[in-house]
Amino acid sequence: MDSDEDDVSASPSLVETTQTGQPGPRHVLVVDDSRAQRHMLSMQLRRWGYQVTECESGEAGLDVCARVDVDIIISDWMMPGLSGLDFCRRFRDLARENYGYFVLLTSKSETAEIADGLEAGADDFLTKPVASNELRARLRAGERMLAMQAELLAKNRVIASTLSELQKLYDSLDRDLIEARKLQQTLIRDRVRDYGWSRASLLLRNSGRVGGDLVGSFRVDEDRVAVYSIDVSGHGVASAMMTARLAGFLTGSSPEQNLAFQKGPSGGHVLLPPEAVAERFNRLMLDEIQAEQYFTMAFAVVDRVVGQVSLVQAGHPHPLILRRDGSVERLGAGGLPIGLIPEARYDRLDTRLAPGDRLLLVSDGFTECPLPDGQDFGEDGLIDSLRRSAHLSGADLLESLVWDLTHRSGGDIFPDDVSGIILDLSEQ
CATH class of the missing domain: 3.60.40.10 (PPM-type phosphatase domain)
Structure with missing residues (x-):
């Protein structure tokens, strides 16, 4: 993996975190059956200011995702047991409020296989061996998507709160109108x-x-x-x-x-x-x-x-x-x-x-x-x-x-x- 000496204070994760108002760095889950591959990716991610969790299998990664709010997942495609493709499918089936940006590591470049990955719910792909500058670019793209999703969630919460208040006002008005109807009917008792x-x-x-x-x-x-x-x-x-x-x-x-x-x-x-x-x-x-x-x-x-x-x-x-x-x-x-x-x-x-x-x-x-x-x-x-x-x-x-x-x-x-x-x- 290519090295990168950028300072942590300028990392994309911290910049995006500040803009969205979320406390702490983004949480990245690295899933790969290769310990060396996991270690190399994790070193880079921590150096850029991310919180990192490592898993050696898709099953273990799925268990982490079910318990912890993970922002970005970087998973190998070819793994024993649960493949990266199946892991992605099952991850999308989890009941999560926040979106998770899913990146598949692969040596596959055929159009049909890439289409399979997109169909399974993958957002992006990285080709092994992973280049440092390309990884940073993919992470920035993921950060932008997560920031937009967080903004939409915040707006949806405001809309839901407003609708709830409007419903209360409507219910109150409706009760008043029901009573007014009763009173109006007494005009022709x-x-x-x-x-x-x-x-x-x-x-x-x-x-x-x-x-x-x-x-x-x-x-x-x-x-x-x-x-x-x-x-x-x-x-x-x-x-x-x-x-x-x-x-x-x-x-x-x-x-x-x-x-x-x-x-x-x-x-x-x-x-x-x-x-x-x-x-x-x-x-x-x-x-x-x-x-x-x-x-x-x-x-x-x-x-x-x-x-x-x-x-x-x-x-x-x-x-x-x-x-x-x-x-x-x-x-x-x-x-x-x-x-x-x-x-x-x-x-x-x-x-x-x-x-x-x-x-x-x-x-x-x-x-x-x-x-x-x-x-x-x-x-x-x-x-x-x-x-x-x-x-x-x-x-x-x-x-x-x-x-x-x-x-x-x-x-x-x-x-x-x-x-x-x-x-x-x-x-x-």
Whole structure:
């Protein structure tokens, strides 16, 4: 072996060790059945500042690698018992966190045999007799690879730690969203409300933990019932918080807080026309709440005495009436969403509503649900489904509509919140 008089302080192992922040020199394992060969290599390696362990067989070297964290292995190819090639294969099978740079000593130069070594997991080759300057060059290459691997491991640890912290935050947020979902569901605690001469049935299925849809009803007096369907723009927590706030402005238990009422001359609360209710909400959104959100709404008041429904459509899907004879009527002309344009005006629509008829308000989670053919379920699909389920009423009818939507869309996970309310008028 050629001699080399380089000073230990300039050795590649110590330079790399300093850069990677690892304590102590690199650990090199020399495996060769020739004692003289091992001794010559070890002398050079120790002189260059490496920690060296010697083994006379592949089996002994494998045992050392299983117990000790070895950085570089220099192994003879031809050895009795476990050959250097098999030693390399079994070394690669060990469960090690750090990479080990494996150099095979060989007199083989055939392309096929070199390919076998690479296939077994060898990183480099040295031809016997080993030249000192070539050995130093191979070690420097190994040092560079080990340094890059150590850097990657350090970055992976940082990423794993960050992901762990993010998972904790996600789990905490998910628990909060689950509780928020429970609270949001209480906004429509009574899924069916019986008013005697009519019955309101509600449906709310969020696409996520929480949603931006809201449906509800309240009694105005013994002869009138108000129903509404709201869809706040966007998804998630912000939309859910807005629906919770809007629900407070449409409560039937506190007329003084309900934007649909105003104080009359006698001091009592008087119901506003539907178009005035929409205008009030529009001013509220733009002048007081001043959020980036807006919402669509259908708001209707049913009067059993005059047999009439008065409603306003503010950018919401068209309200539908399922007549007693099974025919379906589409109501409204579209209208502007609420919270977009100051001083927006809304038109009221009045139409007849007789005993046995049903009034349906739904969100665009129904009408804009995508189908496998690239089309939307649409209002035509909703009307078709409504006609086929005309023999049902209340909650059963709403569930039938959802079933049709699930069947046609190919799954029960919808991209948007699906909500609706149906008011059945008693036939008596």
